[in-house]
Amino acid sequence: MAVRLIPRADRQAATRLVIYFDPYTSRSYTYADVKTTASTFGAGLKALWDWQKGDVVALYSPNCIDTPAITWGCHWAGGILSPANPGYTVDELAFQLKDSGAKALVTQLPFLENAIAAAEKVKIPLDRVVLIGDQRDPNGKFKHFTSIQNISRSARYRRTKVKPNDDLAFLVYSSGTTGHPKGVMLTHRNIVANTMMIKAGESGNLSWEKDRLLAFLPFFHIYGLTCLIHQSLYSGFQLVVMPKFDLEDFCRIIQEHKVTFAYVVPPVVLLLSKHPVVSKYDLSTVRMMNSGAAPLTKELVEAVHNRLKIPVKQGYGLSETSPTTHTQPWEHWNKTIGSVGTLLPYQTAKYMSPEEKEVAPGEIGELWIKGPNVFKGYLNNPEGTAHALTPEGYFKTGDIGYQDKDGNFFITDRVKELIKYKGFQVPPAELEGILISHDNINDVAVVGIYNPEQATEVPRAYVVPSKGKTDTHAQEIVEWLNAKVANHKKLRGGVRFVEEIPKSVSGKILRRVLKDKATGEPNVKAKL
Structure with a gap:
C-alpha cells in the first residue's frame, strides 16, 4: 500500500522529507526510511516464519513512529494488520487475537507481560512476539523488529502482490451491542480511497510545504490510522507523534514545533476552552482543528475560538467507512456549527425511514452510505454483514439525523446503543x-x-x-x-x-x- 501512497512525482525532495517525528526522543523517519524499513521488515517476516499471504499481524502498542513501517511491512508481505488497544486486559487482547487468527503479535516492552499472557492463551508461539519502540528486552528473549529486518538480506524475497478490491489491509475491531467486538474487514482499496477523499475534503488548505500535524489520536483506532498515518504519507505532511494525550505536552509541542493542524476529539476541545495550563503556551501557529469521533457542541467551538482564536471544524465517520465520510469545509466552519459537514467525494448517502424509504431533506432518518471506502464486511459474521450492508452496497450506519437544503449533514442520535x-x-x-x-x-x-x-x-x-x-x-x-x-x-x-x-x-x-x-x-x- 505504501507504494500507492507515494507523494507526487513532482516533489523531488519527497524521499528526504521527515514524515514521522518523535518529539520526546527526536527520532524520525523520512519517506525513504519508511519505505526501506517496511520492505526489509516484510521480507524478514517471509524469511523467519512460514509466512502465507493473508496472515494476520496484531499490533498491541501506544502510538509509535515505528508503527507505519510495521504496518506497510506487513502489507509488503501480503499480510493483514489488526491493531489492538494497548489498554486491553489479557482476556480482551486474547479475544481479538483468536478472532482475527493472528499469527504474530507486535508490542512494546512495557506491554510485554500482557502480550505474552494473551499469546499463550491463543497459542501464538512466543518467538512470534516482537518488540518495537526504543526499549529492548533486557533478557534478549524477545526480538526487536530491527532483528526481523536483519534476517531479510536474501534477495529471493519479493513483495507479495495483492488485489486491492478484495484483499484485506486491516482488521480493526469495532465494539457491538452483542458484547463482543466485531472485526471490520477493510481492503487496500477502502483505505487508499478514504485517504484520497480526506485530501480532497481539505480542499487544498493543507500543504506539505508549510503544515505540520500533531498526532495523539491512537493509531489503533481507525480515526488515527487513516487521518494521521496514511494522510501524512500521501500528502507529505510531517506528523509529530505523541504516544498518548497529555494536555501540557500537547500545548508545549504545538509551541515548540509550530504545529499548524490537529485532529482532536470533544474532550480535548473542552480542555482547550477552559483549562488554565493552556494559557502558558503560544498556540497561534494552529490554523485549524478537526474534531471527530463524537458530537461537538456549538458552545465548545465558540469557547475555543473566543479564547485561542483557533477555528474548530467537525467531521464524521465510522470504522466501517475507513472512516471519514463527511467534513466541514474550512470556509464554513463557523457558519454550520453543529453539522458534521458535507459528503466527501466518490460517495452517495441518503437518510432512510424505519420502513427503508428515503426521506426528504430536513426529515429525520437513518444515514446510509455507499462508496469505495465502505468495508467488505464483518469477520466471521455473515449475519452481521448482511444486516449492515444492503444488496446495493449501502452501509446502514445506525446513526440518525438529517440533511439540510444546502447539503450539510447533521447527526442527532444513534440507533445503535454503543x-x-x-x-x-x-x-x-x-x-x-x-x-x-x-x-x-x-x-x-x-x-x-x-x-x-x-x-x-x-x-x-x-x-x-x-x-x-x-x-x-x-x-x-x-x-x-x-x-x-x-x-x-x-x-x-x-x-x-x-x-x-x-x-x-x-x-x-x-x-x-x-x-x-x-x-x-x-x-x-x-x-x-
Missing part, C-alpha cells in the same frame, strides 16, 4: 455480562450518560441488588468491574440502585427509559 467515551466505543452488553456475574447483583443495565465536565458520555450501571444498597456497596461494584476491563470501559458514571430494569415484552432493555431517568439524577462521580 456508549462513546472520548471516541472509544463501549458496548453496554459486555459490561452487563460481567456485572451480572457479581454475587450481589440480580439484574443490571448499562447506559451512556453525558458528562459535561468531560464533554463525553460515561458508562453508568443501573443495578437491581440482591442485598442492601449503600454507597459503599456501589463503590465496591465500580471498583470490582473496573479491575476487569480496559480503561475506557470503566464505570465513570457510577452505579445507581433500582428496583427493576425496564424491559419490553420481548425482554429487551429499554435504555431510553434509563437515560430519561438519569436527567433528574445528580451527576455523582465514581471514585476511580
